[in-house]
Amino acid sequence: MKVHHFLARDRFQTLLDALGAAGYEVIGPQVRDHAIVFAPLSRVGELPEGILDEQAPGRYRLELTDSGRLFDWTTGPQAIKPLTFAPRETLWTSERQPNGRLVFRERPPEAQPTAVIGVRACDLAALSIHDRHFLHDAHPDPHYRERRRNLLLVAVNCQRSAATCFCTATGDGPRVQHGYDLALSELDDGFVVEAHTREGQAILDALETTPARHDQLEQVEAGLERASAQQTRRLPEGALPELLQAAVEHPHWQSLNDRCLTCGNCTAVCPTCFCQTHVDALSLDGQTASHDRQWASCFDPDHSYIHGSVIRAERPQRYRQWLTHKFGTWVEQYGRSGCVGCGRCIAWCPVGIDVTEELDALSKAPDDALAKAPDGEETP
Numbered sequence: 001m002k003v004h005h006f007l008a009r010d011r012f013q014t015l016l017d018a019l020g021a022a023g024y025e026v027i028g029p030q031v032r033d034h035a036i037v038f039a040p041l042s043r044v045g046e047l048p049e050g051i052l053d054e055q056a057p058g059r060y061r062l063e064l065t066d067s068g069r070l071f072d073w074t075t076g077p078q079a080i081k082p083l084t085f086a087p088r089e090t091l092w093t094s095e096r097q098p099n100g101r102l103v104f105r106e107r108p109p110e111a112q113p114t115a116v117i118g119v120r121a122c123d124l125a126a127l128s129i130h131d132r133h134f135l136h137d138a139h140p141d142p143h144y145r146e147r148r149r150n151l152l153l154v155a156v157n158c159q160r161s162a163a164t165c166f167c168t169a170t171g172d173g174p175r176v177q178h179g180y181d182l183a184l185s186e187l188d189d190g191f192v193v194e195a196h197t198r199e200g201q202a203i204l205d206a207l208e209t210t211p212a213r214h215d216q217l218e219q220v221e222a223g224l225e226r227a228s229a230q231q232t233r234r235l236p237e238g239a240l241p242e243l244l245q246a247a248v249e250h251p252h253w254q255s256l257n258d259r260c261l262t263c264g265n266c267t268a269v270c271p272t273c274f275c276q277t278h279v280d281a282l283s284l285d286g287q288t289a290s291h292d293r294q295w296a297s298c299f300d301p302d303h304s305y306i307h308g309s310v311i312r313a314e315r316p317q318r319y320r321q322w323l324t325h326k327f328g329t330w331v332e333q334y335g336r337s338g339c340v341g342c343g344r345c346i347a348w349c350p351v352g353i354d355v356t357e358e359l360d361a362l363s364k365a366p367d368d369a370l371a372k373a374p375d376g377e378e379t380p
Contacts, residue, residue: 005209006216008190012070013044015117015154018206024115024152027083029076034062036076038083038116048073055162055343058352071118071186074162075342079123079271080116084147085130088294091143091278096287107290109146117154119180121173122165122342124155126271128179132334133274152199155180159223164343166233166356172340174227185220192220233343233356235327236363240337244328247362253316256358259351260319264297266345266353267322272338275303298322323358 007015019026020042028041031048041047053073054061062073090107097103134144158165158174167173176183181200185192192212195201236243267273277296282289296303299318304311312318330338339355346354 002194004212004217005193005204005207006190006212007184007193007207007209009068009188011208012191014207015203016042016044018203019115019117019152019154021206022113022115022203024113026115026117028117029071029073031062035060036062036073037078038076038080038118041117044070053162055164055347056352057164057346057354058349060347068188069186071156071184072160074158074160074165075120075122075344077269077344077348079126079269079342079344080119080151080153081126081130081271083114083116084127084144084151085134085274085295086143086147086293088292089143090290090292093288093290109143111147111150113150113152114147115152115154117156119153119155119176120158120342121155121176122167122340123271124153124176124179125167125170125172125340126342127153129272129334129336129338129340130274152182152203153180154182154184154200157183157185157220157224158227159186159220161227161230162343162347163230164233164346165231165341166235166343167341168228168231169233169235169356170337170339170341175224185223187216187219192216233354235356236359238363240359241328241331243359243363244324248320248324250362251366252358252361253320255361256316256319256353257314259353260299260315261350262299262315262318263350264299265348265350267297267299268295269344269348270326271340271342271344272326273297277302298325319353323355326355327359 016026026041027038028046029036029048030039030041030046031051032039036048036051036053047070049070050065050067051073052063052065054063055074092104092106094102094104130144131148134141135148155176157176161174181195181197182203183194183196193204193207193209195204267275275296275298276293279292279294280289281292298321301310301313312321326338330336346352
């Protein structure tokens, strides 16, 4: 049985201090460039106090309120993916010796103990997918493994949902379920705290807390129910892998030709996408070079370049690849969908393409799906 503690709001700084004293670099949410991102954190005053986020297809806005809460926002453009699967990193270098011989040196992974505050249930679900891909395969990724091993996660139960959230449809939230060390549930006067691991318990033991009262636990449950009820987006009923396999030739894909920009924003903000490419960077004098791994996207024409040909040359084909893999063939690989319902791809798509609307259209007969475009205009 989990033991719940209560940390008063004016004692929250002690959590940051305890993490720092335990040797962790603390990373937490902060407002930067009109968005909430994860950055190094040392003071409570750096957290987004009283900030709410308004999200809709193609829209993300922050609003300052007088609530005083630190975690009333839902998601920002980042998950914790950049902290484990780096956007770009050097894997090895080469150097030309005076005699012309090339010497190759592996770049060993480097990571320091890092505590991340503000992780949401959808992000933890995404992290478990990455763990399966990068850690539990036949050849674990040493760079990911080192960062992951040094990570302590302080999760936050969502007490509200954005209009773009649909984690209840994927079964991944709003309550954190696994993969965290400490979990916080924010109330007006403080935080209900529970430990999930030995490392989390050690931090909790260093804090001045009191046993959580019954009415405080009831407030937490009411907040979780409210967050669930606020979600209106749904996924089509039935097995999505079979639905998408049957819809490969569906004419609705072509309706994306005039909407999708193939910018790759959806894959950049998606907490589960892990496509990558490798590039070599040569010094100006030609004596040294580095071999780097960096994020890539299936919306890039080079992603489907094979032996002189681009297999998916048209925009609808690339979107079909992404959506079919994310909700269909991913199940064959990992036993579950690659979507955790965070809604980031909806909010950060410049033209507001909504994956739930696209899946709904693909689940209908072709004539019904093409009757109206998602924006309400007749399709050509």
